[in-house]
Amino acid sequence: NAGVTQTPKFRVLKTGQSMTLLCAQDMNHEYMYWYRQDPGMGLRLIHYSVGEGTTAKGEVPDGYNVSRLKKQNFLLGLESAAPSQTSVYFCASSYSGTYYEQYFGPGTRLTVT
Amino acid sequence: GEDVEQSLFLSVREGDSSVINCTYTDSSSTYLYWYKQEPGAGLQLLTYIFSNMDMKQDQRLTVLLNKKDKHLSLRIADTQTGDSAIYFCAESRGNNNDMRFGAGTRLTVKP
Secondary structure (H helix, E strand, O other): OOOEEEEOOEEEEOOOOOEEEEEEEOOOOOEEEEEEEOOOOOOEEEEEEOOOOOOEEOOOOOOOEEEOOOOOEEEEEEOOOOHHHOEEEEEEEEOOOEOOOOEEOOOEEEEEO | OOOEEEOOEEEEEOOOOEEEEEEEOOOOOOEEEEEEEOOOOOEEEEEEEEOOOOEEEEOOEEEEEEOOOOEEEEEEOOOOHHHOEEEEEEEEOOEHHHOEEOOOEEEEEEO
16 A cells, blocks of 8 residues: 555746646545645645545635545645745545544645745 | 644653643644654654543553643653654544644654
8 A cells, every 4th residue: 555645746836837736545535635834833724625526625725726536636736836835735635534544645845936 | 713832842862751742722622633744754643632531651652631721742751763753733623624733843862
């Protein structure tokens, strides 16, 4: 089992460019999440999904879009990147939406110049 | 909003005990968690405790919960260099989509 994988590991974007971060899990988990981690702050939830074809907003959804076309994949899109989106992005998945352990990917470090 | 706070740094000598503290503000918190993040890796769940418990022990790890003061601590006995990592405290009312994380405590273990 690879667990939760994220692609790419690093990326540098110019302001206004777009990109998609890919998260994949091979544990047949229903729930998937995208977080961002900023220095001196805890992880903040951007969007999440409770199953294939569903998405919902988290705490900080502005500037991001997501899609869950396949159960194993959760994509995070930035349509027009801004310097404020410089962060480390973590994807996670869980079997259920309540107290079950979340499994995290290794993260994507994104810099927007 | 509700906050989770932790000190940012802790340094200990190998073999000593480490105590990482966390405070939270949401009195409705049901589950409290400790995650560990090693360099270049994602967060990994270390342990968790339900809000109706005072203490939980798991090998070298002891979690203490003072619900009245909204204070959570993680004690690592006989700390090893492999324990060097960032430790995140988190709490929720039960749904993973409403978890709140602290900023993380970077534990450095010196030989």
